Amino acid sequence: FENFTIEATASAVPKRVVTNDQLAQIMETSDEWIVQRTGIHQRHISTDETTTQLCTQVAQTLLAKANLTADDLDYIVVATMSPDTLTPSVSAGVQGNLGAQHAAAFDLNAACSGFVYGLSVVRQLLIGDRQKHALLIGGEVLSRLIDWQDRSTAVLFGDGAAGVLLSSAPAAEGAWISEDLRTFGDLGDHLTAGQLPSHDPFTGQTSASQPYFQMNGRQIYSFAVKQIPQSIERAVTQSHLIVNDINHFVLHQANQRIIQAVANKMAVESALFPVNIGEMGNTAAASEPLLLDQLVTDGTIQRGDLLALTGFGGGLTVGTVLLRY
Ligand code: ACO
Numbered sequence: 001f002e003n004f005t006i007e008a009t010a011s012a013v014p015k016r017v018v019t020n021d022q023l024a025q026i027m028e029t030s031d032e033w034i035v036q037r038t039g040i041h042q043r044h045i046s047t048d049e050t051t052t053q054l055c056t057q058v059a060q061t062l063l064a065k066a067n068l069t070a071d072d073l074d075y076i077v078v079a080t081m082s083p084d085t086l087t088p089s090v091s092a093g094v095q096g097n098l099g100a101q102h103a104a105a106f107d108l109n110a111a112c113s114g115f116v117y118g119l120s121v122v123r124q125l126l127i128g129d130r131q132k133h134a135l136l137i138g139g140e141v142l143s144r145l146i147d148w149q150d151r152s153t154a155v156l157f158g159d160g161a162a163g164v165l166l167s168s169a170p171a172a173e174g175a176w177i178s179e180d181l182r183t184f185g186d187l188g189d190h191l192t193a194g195q196l197p198s199h200d201p202f203t204g205q206t207s208a209s210q211p212y213f214q215m216n217g218r219q220i221y222s223f224a225v226k227q228i229p230q231s232i233e234r235a236v237t238q239s240h241l242i243v244n245d246i247n248h249f250v251l252h253q254a255n256q257r258i259i260q261a262v263a264n265k266m267a268v269e270s271a272l273f274p275v276n277i278g279e280m281g282n283t284a285a286a287s288e289p290l291l292l293d294q295l296v297t298d299g300t301i302q303r304g305d306l307l308a309l310t311g312f313g314g315g316l317t318v319g320t321v322l323l324r325y
Contacts, residue, residue: 003174004126004134004166006325007068009293010061011162012054013044013280014141020155027151034155039256043158043281045143050084052093054161055139059094062135062165070098075125075134076105079114079285081193081314082140083107090139103135111191112252112313114138114285116181119309119321123176126168137163138285145193147212156254157213158281162289177306177322178238180231187223187316190216220313224254225261227318232266232308235320243268246322247305248295252312253277253287274300284313301325 019042020031034040046054055078063069076098078091091105110117115138122134139161146154169175197209228251236243249272251259256277263270276291283290288309295301305325312318 001129001131001168002127002171003169003176004123005169005173006175006323007165007167008062008065009162009164009289009296010058010065011160011290011293012057012061013160014046014049014054016045016047017042018045023155026148027154029151029155037255037257038156039275039277040155040281041278044160046141046159049141049159051080051082051139051141051161052084052090052097054141054159055090055094055137055163056097058137058139058161058163059098059135062163063098066165068133068165070100071102072133073098073100073103073135074132075122076100076103077118077122077134077136078107079110079118079136079138080107080140081109081111081114081284082142082145094135094137110317110319111315112254112282112284112287113311113315113317113319115288116309116311116319116321117317119176120179120181120319122166126166128168132168134166135163136166137161138287138289140284140286142282142284145211145213150212152217153213153215156282158283160280160283160286160290162286162293164289164292175323175325177241177324178235179319179321180234180238181319182227182231182317184316187219188314190219190223190316191314193314221255221258223316224258224312225265228262228310228312229266231310231318231320235308235322239322241306241322245306246308247272248301248307249273250288250291250295250307250309252310253280253291254282254313296325
């Protein structure tokens with residue numbers, strides 16, 4: 001077994017929907033500004049749902065859809081930048097909730113590229129001489145990292161979880177084709193969140209916490225429009241395929257204008273770049289599996305289709321995985 005197949009997709013979002021007009025009631029913004037700049041109309045915002053609860057719901061649906069039980073799982077990997085606690089991890093919570101006795105579970109943080117990085121990691125885990133099964137879930141409650149006084153970031157993010165059940169498969173039947181992962185740590189200050197406070201009892205030195213998103217939007221925008229096409233090109237170059245073979249470009253949903261600019265730059269018709277940012281906002285590591293699940297469920301993505309999944313964001317990071325669904 002040198003590859004994996006995607007057995008099932010699933011998602012779970014918080015009950016509450018917050019529209020742009022509702023945001024305009026608590027901050028100085030407007031539906032018009034948000035839609036024009038980002039394409040976002042609404043987002044799901046958790047009331048009491050935790051990242052672990054949303055991911056557990058996804059995990060249960062994945063097992064049911066794939067006709068497997070918790071005992072069949074070898075790995076549970078959750079990609080998240082908004083875990084409920086640093087320890088235990090979200091994935092350990094999911095493992096415990098499922099009672100998945102044979103599964104090793106850990107979280108992975110590559111911000112909005114987390115799902116794509118996760119596909120690469122899980123592929124390696126599934127290689128071996130027996131068939132293994134893994135859950136890869138992207139889950140976020142980003143609303144806990146939002147400074148509701150900062151309209152420039154508060155309008156962008158949403159909460160949700162989604163994922164895939166992957167089973168190891170022989171090379172010839174596998175879904176994974178090629179990948180490109182890159183990290184630009186020197187640009188990390190352009191997007192930060194979750195800095196813990198510190199107090200050194202030996203020197204008396206303290207530093208305050210900065211839990212909330214701080215973002216240089218313009219820099220991230222330029223980074224994304226430059227790096228996404230290059231990442232897709234590099235992944236394609238490593239395969240026996242060409243860009244024109246790709247049926248669906250499943251990009252991280254951060255901003256509709258970024259996606260449109262990438263389509264223009266690559267001279268690919270924008271119909272091949274599906275979007276759900278209008279309903280979901282930016283859900284970081286959950287955004288690509290949420291879109292993937294939606295497209296599989298409504299029949300847009302069919303077995304045999306060639307997908308380019310590309311994430312970008314905090315780190316800064318960028319990554320592409322080419323898959324045959
Ligand atoms: N409502 C109304 N006005 C606003 C709002 C708002 N919510 N936010 C900012 N403004 C104002 C600003 O104050 C500014 O006013 P000024 O001209 O009087 O100073 C004006 O709108 C323009 O602000 P900019 O920040 O220059 O707007 P820009 O066109 O750059 O759009 C945006 C901002 C949407 C954030 C854009 O830069 C963007 O999408 N960048 C990419 C961000 C991104 O993708 N981040 C996430 C990636 S990583 C991850 O997913 C975790």
